Amino acid sequence: MDLVNHLEGRLLFAVPKKGRLLQAALNLLEGADIQFRRENRLDIALVKNLPIALVFLPAADIPTFVGEGRVDLGITGYDQVQEHDAGVRAVASARRQSGEWKHGEKAKPQGCDTVMELGFGACKLQVQVPVKGEYATGKDLIGKNIGTSFVHLAQEYFARLELEQEGLVDADASQLADRKLKTKIIELSGSVEAACALGVADGIVDLVESGETMKAAGLMAIDTVVDSSAILIKSKAPSNPEMVELIAARIGGVITAQKYVLCQYNVERTRLADATKITPGKRAPTVTSLEDEGWVAVSAMVEKKRIATVMDDLTTVGATDIIVLDIHNTRGSRA
Ligand SMILES: Nc1ncnc2c1ncn2[C@@H]1O[C@H](COP(=O)(O)OP(=O)(O)OP(=O)(O)O)[C@@H](O)[C@H]1O
Numbered sequence: 001m002d003l004v005n006h007l008e009g010r011l012l013f014a015v016p017k018k019g020r021l022l023q024a025a026l027n028l029l030e031g032a033d034i035q036f037r038r039e040n041r042l043d044i045a046l047v048k049n050l051p052i053a054l055v056f057l058p059a060a061d062i063p064t065f066v067g068e069g070r071v072d073l074g075i076t077g078y079d080q081v082q083e084h085d086a087g088v089r090a091v092a093s094a095r096r097q098s099g100e101w102k103h104g105e106k107a108k109p110q111g112c113d114t115v116m117e118l119g120f121g122a123c124k125l126q127v128q129v130p131v132k133g134e135y136a137t138g139k140d141l142i143g144k145n146i147g148t149s150f151v152h153l154a155q156e157y158f159a160r161l162e163l164e165q166e167g168l169v170d171a172d173a174s175q176l177a178d179r180k181l182k183t184k185i186i187e188l189s190g191s192v193e194a195a196c197a198l199g200v201a202d203g204i205v206d207l208v209e210s211g212e213t214m215k216a217a218g219l220m221a222i223d224t225v226v227d228s229s230a231i232l233i234k235s236k237a238p239s240n241p242e243m244v245e246l247i248a249a250r251i252g253g254v255i256t257a258q259k260y261v262l263c264q265y266n267v268e269r270t271r272l273a274d275a276t277k278i279t280p281g282k283r284a285p286t287v288t289s290l291e292d293e294g295w296v297a298v299s300a301m302v303e304k305k306r307i308a309t310v311m312d313d314l315t316t317v318g319a320t321d322i323i324v325l326d327i328h329n330t331r332g333s334r335a
């Protein structure tokens, strides 16, 4: 089947084609009942039960496709959106400085809107230097060689430090983009952590999650450029805004379900106020009278990560028959 000719009328939804975000993104699509079959080696898949086509793209390219309105929705890292935006500022700056930018010309309406955080892919883009070295702060690296895949964010980070050193604090985005750096930013496409040991760079700007890669390479973090996690983004003018809303509501429901459990217990009415302070629910707890006068049953959503403490505290205020249930899906309450 010629898939490209079947895209007409379908909302285009970009998903990372490989790497750290792929599996969690696929799990989210499954939870949202977005059904598709991806043919071997094809980067487009038609969704069977909705007028959507999935486009599998490198996470780094998704902000470009969504930002230019070629694709309506996308899942990628916040770091990638920030890098893309910094790249757009760098291009605008180059055009301004070369005189190509005409007076009064408006920037193209580029960029994307964040719909929601997705609760996975947490990591930090950090400035790293050799543990056994002479650098302790970002400023110590001014004028040095920096290896990174995030060239535009690194450029703006060092532009800020260089301008601060020259006495200009609070530089705006275009001043950062316009800066001719003393620091040399070296673009690397992977295995960035090897750059210092191999003598290519004095420091690097790279992603850190557990810190294992950094530690194994004999590096330590001295500053954070961006705190990131996976996000759902949409173009500024999606082809089908209702469908975007529907997908966002479904994905929001799955995320809430993953994040919360349902806690139910019985408690004496006299202790109800103490108990509901511990389980206020997302909006309010559901309280039902029991046959046994003086007792009530309470049911409330509780964040999964807090549930053990919540159960301890409920026991302390005299709650009994405490049970915790997994939530399969939700709607109408975003995470
Ligand atoms: N160690 C990590 N832990 C959590 N999230 C990460 C981690 N590394 C990267 N990410 C997130 O996943 C996104 C994609 O990174 P990943 O390294 O998987 O990309 P990729 O598409 O495989 O590209 P590359 O070929 O450059 O490795 C990053 O932008 C970041 O948001």
Ligand SMILES: O=P(O)(O)OC[C@H]1O[C@H](OP(=O)(O)OP(=O)(O)O)[C@H](O)[C@@H]1O
Pocket: 019, 020, 190, 191, 192, 193, 206, 207, 208, 209, 210, 211, 212, 213, 214
């Ligand atoms: O702090 P950690 O948990 O060790 O994770 C950090 C590593 O993960 C990412 O790389 P990835 O393994 O995705 O491969 P890459 O170097 O090819 O991008 C990132 O670029 C770091 O190298």
